[in-house]
Amino acid sequence: MNIEKTETLNIRSGEDIVRVRQNVRTKALAIGLSLVDQTRIITAASEIARNTLDYGGGGTVQVDIVSVSVRKGLRLIFNDTGPGIPDIARALEDGYTSGGGMGLGLSGAKRLCSEFDIRSEVGKGTTVTLIRWK
Amino acid sequence: MARSKALLQGVLDKNADPLVARWVELQRKALKSGQLEASELESQSKKFVKALQSAVVSGDIESINTPAWAEVRDLLEEVTRARALQGFSPSETATFVFALKEPLFEYLRRECGKDADKLADEIMTASTLLDQIGLYTTEMYQKSREQIIQRQQEEMMELSTPVVQLWRGILALPLIGTLDSARTQIVMENLLQEIVKTEAEIAIIDITGVPTVDTLVAQHLLKTVEAARLMGADCLISGIRPQIAQTLVHLGVELNVVSKATMADALSLSFRRIGKVVIDRKTKKESGISESAAD
Ligand SMILES: Nc1ncnc2c1ncn2[C@@H]1O[C@H](COP(=O)(O)OP(=O)(O)O)[C@@H](O)[C@H]1O
Ligand SMILES: [Mg+2]
Numbered sequence: 385m386n387i388e389k390t391e392t393l394n395i396r397s398g399e400d401i402v403r404v405r406q407n408v409r410t411k412a413l414a415i416g417l418s419l420v421d422q423t424r425i426i427t428a429a430s431e432i433a434r435n436t437l438d439y440g441g442g443g444t445v446q447v448d449i450v451s452v453s454v455r456k457g458l459r460l461i462f463n464d465t466g467p468g469i470p471d472i473a474r475a476l477e478d479g480y481t482s483g484g485g486m487g488l489g490l491s492g493a494k495r496l497c498s499e500f501d502i503r504s505e506v507g508k509g510t511t512v513t514l515i516r517w518k
Numbered sequence: 519m520a521r522s523k524a525l526l527q528g529v530l531d532k533n534a535d536p537l538v539a540r541w542v543e544l545q546r547k548a549l550k551s552g553q554l555e556a557s558e559l560e561s562q563s564k565k566f567v568k569a570l571q572s573a574v575v576s577g578d579i580e581s582i583n584t585p586a587w588a589e590v591r592d593l594l595e596e597v598t599r600a601r602a603l604q605g606f607s608p609s610e611t612a613t614f615v616f617a618l619k620e621p622l623f624e625y626l627r628r629e630c631g632k633d634a635d636k637l638a639d640e641i642m643t644a645s646t647l648l649d650q651i652g653l654y655t656t657e658m659y660q661k662s663r664e665q666i667i668q669r670q671q672e673e674m675m676e677l678s679t680p681v682v683q684l685w686r687g688i689l690a691l692p693l694i695g696t697l698d699s700a701r702t703q704i705v706m707e708n709l710l711q712e713i714v715k716t717e718a719e720i721a722i723i724d725i726t727g728v729p730t731v732d733t734l735v736a737q738h739l740l741k742t743v744e745a746a747r748l749m750g751a752d753c754l755i756s757g758i759r760p761q762i763a764q765t766l767v768h769l770g771v772e773l774n775v776v777s778k779a780t781m782a783d784a785l786s787l788s789f790r791r792i793g794k795v796v797i798d799r800k801t802k803k804e805s806g807i808s809e810s811a812a813d
Binding site: 405419420422424434486495496 | 696729736737760761771
């Protein structure tokens with residue numbers, strides 16, 4: 385996988401989440417994602433960015449335009465050094481929330497992407513990677 | 519440094535009036551005509567030189583962050599805030615301080631006569647002082663701009679959430695922009711107030727202008743619908759674009775609310791619900807925006 389372009393944004397406030405969505409929108413347009421795919425990846429980004437802020441205590445997202453031969457994609461790597469997730473399988477269940485949300489962010493984001501990866505260590509932090517291929 | 523202070527103090531005492539006059543002249547040259555009233559500029563400049571005089575007398579001139587400089591700082595803040603509000607650029611705002619250099623240095627030169635070393639010392643000291651004052655002005659400008667932007671954002675927040683009455687008993691809430699928690703709170707309160715005030719039976723929430731509907735936005739919407747219901751009004755949601763509808767399905771979000779493609783469709787349905795029909799005058803037939811409006 386080639387990284388054609390990379391940029392890292394901070395996620396420290398609600399406004400930062402708006403900026404993340406805008407950044408993802410611009411790049412999704414740049415690689416020519418369809419309207420539906422744009423909406424999917426932006427919405428997934430919004431979910432994970434919100435988790436990074438609300439549960440991870442803030443962090444960063446690396447927004448990459450990637451390619452494998454002629455195929456392009458958008459990869460987002462969210463990172464925080466928050467409390468981590470003790471039971472990832474449970475967190476991925478539809479409807480599970482520890483904070484009064486709808487509990488559909490992680491599972492929904494997973495369904496909205498081509499590839500989804502989550503790593504978390506209690507006391508160390510959480511990293512979520514999303515890819516949407518064209 | 520005591521000597522420097524004495525000299526600067528002397529210059530300010532002896533030449534305050536011509537200094538102000540020359541300073542004002544230079545400022546007026548740097549500004550566009552009509553940007554500031556001449557009288558305002560003059561009174562600001564006079565006040566400032568007076569404050570500078572007393573600060574130099576009672577405080578030390580190495581740092582303007584000491585209590586002796588409070589009056590100078592207050593004045594700078596006042597001048598800067600006024601300029602930021604009037605739309606001055608940062609450099610136009612900073613002219614207030616930097617235009618003082620030339621006349622001040624000129625009077626220091628006259629005072630020092632032929633003593634070049636002394637003059638260099640004096641100018642260095644005065645220059646450091648004015649730079650500090652200039653930086654302070656820039657900081658104040660920045661702060662004022664931030665305050666202005668924040669206020670505008672707050673105003674926008676209220677401006678962009680109007681509740682409009684489409685018919686007796688029918689309200690519409692066209693949402694535009696990002697629905698963060700702070701805004702949703704305002705939106706919800708506005709809507710509930712209007713429902714009570716107008717005794718509305720139906721509220722149409724239009725989300726055509728909401729770019730992203732994630733689970734947080736969906737939750738806010740559902741809470742609003744729930745609260746409206748408690749106040750006795752049913753909500754319809756309109757303007758859910760196809761790509762957003764699809765995304766909501768993937769997220770697993772079910773909006774258990776009647777939804778219509780457009781606000782017009784939602785209005786047609788609302789008419790039916792309150793027992794009104796729209797009749798075409800020529801054909802005498804009932805008319806709606808689209809077929810789906812009749813369901
Ligand atoms: N970055 C994170 N750090 C710690 N816990 C997290 C993080 N992201 C998600 N979680 C946990 O996973 C749960 C499910 O997340 P999600 O599916 O987005 O639902 P919601 O945000 O509605 O709670 C959260 O309630 C939280 O307990
Ligand atoms: Mg979430």
